[in-house]
Each structure stands twice: as C-alpha cells, then as structure tokens.
Amino acid sequence: MQGNGEDQANDDAAKAAGFASPFDHATWFDLLEAYGFAGEGRVDARGESEGVTAWLPLRREKAGHLAGLTNWYSFSIRPLFSGSGDRSTALADLFGRLRERTARLSLYPVPDADRASIVAALHAAGWWVQAASAGDRHWLDLSNMDHDGWWESRPGALKNTVKRKAKKGIVDLALFSAFDAEAWAAYETIYAASWKPEEGDAALLRAFAESESARGTFRMGLAGIEHQPVAAQFWTVEDGTAFIHKLAHxxxxxxxxxxxLLSAALFRHVIEVDGVKRIDFGTGNDAYKRDWMNRHEPLWRIEAFNPSRVAAWGPALKAFARSMLRKET
Known part of the structure; x- marks a missing residue:
C-alpha cells in the first residue's frame, strides 16, 4: 500500500504528462489488492535516475511470472513517474531491477501512446520483448469543438433516435455528481436484470465509486420509466477527460x-459543465461506441522474457513462434 505523499507525486506527474486517469492512482491499486486481484502477491517495481522515480504496480501470477496489477475494470496499465528528468533511464532501471526478480513479465492493456517507451526501456534493460495488438480503445477528441459541434458530427441515425425518443417524454433522467446509496442500489438492480452476463466484482466497483466520489470525480446517470429505473451509467471526470466505466439497461x-438518452445527457453534462476535452470509452470494440466517438486506437499486450532465466526460454520461443505465424497469415 502506498503512502499519500507518493500517491500525490504520481498524481501530479500523471497530470503533467497529460490525461491522468483513475488508473494512475495508488488508491486504485490498493483497491485491487484489497479485493483479491493481486494474484499470489503484490510487487511494486521501482527504478530511479537523477531525481526521477518510476513505479509500476504488479501482481505475482505464479513463480517467475509477474503481470500488471489490473482487472477487467482497468482501462490501462502504464508506468508512473515522480520527479523531473529523464524518464526513459528511470524506466530502464526499473526493468533492470525486475530481471533480478522474475523470468517473465506481462503487461495488458498498454495504451498505444505508452507502448514504444515501455518496449524501448525493456530492450535497454536486456529483456526479450514481444508486443502485439490485443484489443481496442475508442475515445472522443473534442479538440476545439463544443457540445453542439460534436453532436452535429454524429451519425444521423443516432441524432434522430435521441430527438424522437426525447420528444415522447417517456424517459426521466437524473444525474449525480456524488455517490448516492439509493441510486447505486438502483444501478445494481438494473445490472442484475440487464443483458450482460454475470461479470466483475460488485463490492469492488462500489468501493471504487465511493472513492472517486470522495475525490470529486464521480458522475452517474439514472434513467427511469414510470418511476422505475431502467438504465444506469457510472462515469468519472479527471484532468480534462471523462471516463465511461459501466453501462447497464x-x-x-x-x-x-x-x-x-442517458448517454446523450451525460455527454452534454461533461462537455458543457465539466469542460472535458476527451471522453474515454475504455476497452472493447463494441460497434455502438463508434456512434459516439471519433478516435480509435489499439491496445497492446507486452510480453517480456528474461534471457538469464532458463525458465523464460520455452515461453519466449512459443510467443515468438506465434508472432511469426500471425505475420505469415
């Protein structure tokens, strides 16, 4: 578990780099550990160079294999930094120290913007590295657009649906900027009755929502028909970006x-009231996300193998063989 000082340092560094997220905070990793997502044990990898500290929370998958401390709610895993200076050297130092502790390292989902620096630092530290696209991320880049400009750029079918359904007045909407126990209970009821298969960890998600509310980043919407909640969405807003975490209807x-209709209301709120310039729809390539977003990027799975450990040779051979087969097909 990280101290508040280190958490603040990483928060500030993430903001300085642009587009900090809830998944850049020590409190998120502490929650994952507390709710049983640290595998066989948590490992906080660190590296240093001339006043810069790199930090990467990991879990022990099994003996000789470490992986990023993530779960299905995570949008990303990436190194975090405090201090100013050469981050690449600090990150290479982190990966160099990890070679003394493990034979294999797995990181997923790695954002497209962080892939090259992670791969370069791993190579510099002497790892064998395999990086493959493994998933998708849709997001909205508002640039200089206001809400109306963005909405005008959306597909006609989406705009017509919102206009027609809103005009009928059947659906009532309520937005929340702080955690509300009654509204959250409605969300859990909706989720249980939704089309989604059973997934996730309800207790962790609630603890995360409460934590984000305490930070002032929580946003939530409920839609009802005849006073019966039928749709719910949990978002957060931070550092100029809105993050869409969970939807259910x-x-x-x-x-x-x-x-x-609830999505349209929340998009309007975070753009006009919160003033965000980006909206992140998380992982997944669901077709409906394209109606709302204007950017698409791959997510990456990075596998690194320690050549000084015999235990890494077999998995490395298999990984590189699979890569060659993909290229041939």
Missing part, C-alpha cells in the same frame, strides 16, 4: 432507448 426497456 433493462432489456425490455429498449424501445424507449433509455440508455441512449
């Missing part, structure tokens, strides 16, 4: 499009 309410 009751399947038999689809004709009224409550989820679509």
């Amino acid at each position: 009751v399947e038999d309410s689809l004709k009224a499009s409550p989820g679509t």
Whole structure:
C-alpha cells in the first residue's frame, strides 16, 4: 500500500504528462489488492535516475511470472513517474531491477501512446520483448469543438433516435455528481436484470465509486420509466477527460432507448459543465461506441522474457513462434 505523499507525486506527474486517469492512482491499486486481484502477491517495481522515480504496480501470477496489477475494470496499465528528468533511464532501471526478480513479465492493456517507451526501456534493460495488438480503445477528441459541434458530427441515425425518443417524454433522467446509496442500489438492480452476463466484482466497483466520489470525480446517470429505473451509467471526470466505466439497461426497456438518452445527457453534462476535452470509452470494440466517438486506437499486450532465466526460454520461443505465424497469415 502506498503512502499519500507518493500517491500525490504520481498524481501530479500523471497530470503533467497529460490525461491522468483513475488508473494512475495508488488508491486504485490498493483497491485491487484489497479485493483479491493481486494474484499470489503484490510487487511494486521501482527504478530511479537523477531525481526521477518510476513505479509500476504488479501482481505475482505464479513463480517467475509477474503481470500488471489490473482487472477487467482497468482501462490501462502504464508506468508512473515522480520527479523531473529523464524518464526513459528511470524506466530502464526499473526493468533492470525486475530481471533480478522474475523470468517473465506481462503487461495488458498498454495504451498505444505508452507502448514504444515501455518496449524501448525493456530492450535497454536486456529483456526479450514481444508486443502485439490485443484489443481496442475508442475515445472522443473534442479538440476545439463544443457540445453542439460534436453532436452535429454524429451519425444521423443516432441524432434522430435521441430527438424522437426525447420528444415522447417517456424517459426521466437524473444525474449525480456524488455517490448516492439509493441510486447505486438502483444501478445494481438494473445490472442484475440487464443483458450482460454475470461479470466483475460488485463490492469492488462500489468501493471504487465511493472513492472517486470522495475525490470529486464521480458522475452517474439514472434513467427511469414510470418511476422505475431502467438504465444506469457510472462515469468519472479527471484532468480534462471523462471516463465511461459501466453501462447497464433493462432489456425490455429498449424501445424507449433509455440508455441512449442517458448517454446523450451525460455527454452534454461533461462537455458543457465539466469542460472535458476527451471522453474515454475504455476497452472493447463494441460497434455502438463508434456512434459516439471519433478516435480509435489499439491496445497492446507486452510480453517480456528474461534471457538469464532458463525458465523464460520455452515461453519466449512459443510467443515468438506465434508472432511469426500471425505475420505469415
């Protein structure tokens, strides 16, 4: 568990680099550890160089294999830094120290913007490295657009749906900027009745929502029909970016499009009230995300193998063989 001082240092460094997220905070990794997502044990890897400290929270998958401390709620895993100076050297030092502790390292999901620096630092530290695209990320780049300019650029079918369904007045919407126990209970009820298969960890998600509310970043929307909640969304807002974490709706309410109307209301709120310039739809390549977003990037899985450990040779051979087969096909 990290101290508040280190958490603040990493928060500030992430903001200085641009677009800090909830997944750049020590509190997030502490939650993952507390709720049983640290595998066989948490490992906080660190490296230093001339006043710069690099930090990468990991979990022990099994003997000789470390992986990024993430779960299915995580949008990303990337090194975090404090101090000013040469980050690449600090990161190479981190990976160099890890070679003394493990045979293999797995990182996923790695953002496209961080892939090259991570791969370069691993190579500099003497690892064998395999990086492969493994997933998708859709996000909205508002640039100089206001809400109306962005909305005008959306597909006609989406705009027509929102206009028609809103005009009917069947769906009531409520937005929250702080955690509300009654609203969260409604979300859990909606999720249980939704089209989604059982997934995730309800206790962790609630603890995360409460933690984000305490930080002032929490946003939530509920849609109801005849006073019955039928759709819910959990977002956060930070450092000029809105993050869409979880969506749920009751399947038999689809004709009224409550989820679509709720999305439209939350997009308007975070753009006009919170003033965000980016909206991140997280991992996944669901077709509906393209209706709302204007940018798409791959996410990366990075596998690194320690050549000084015999235990790494077999997995490395298999990984590079798979890579060659993909290239041939």
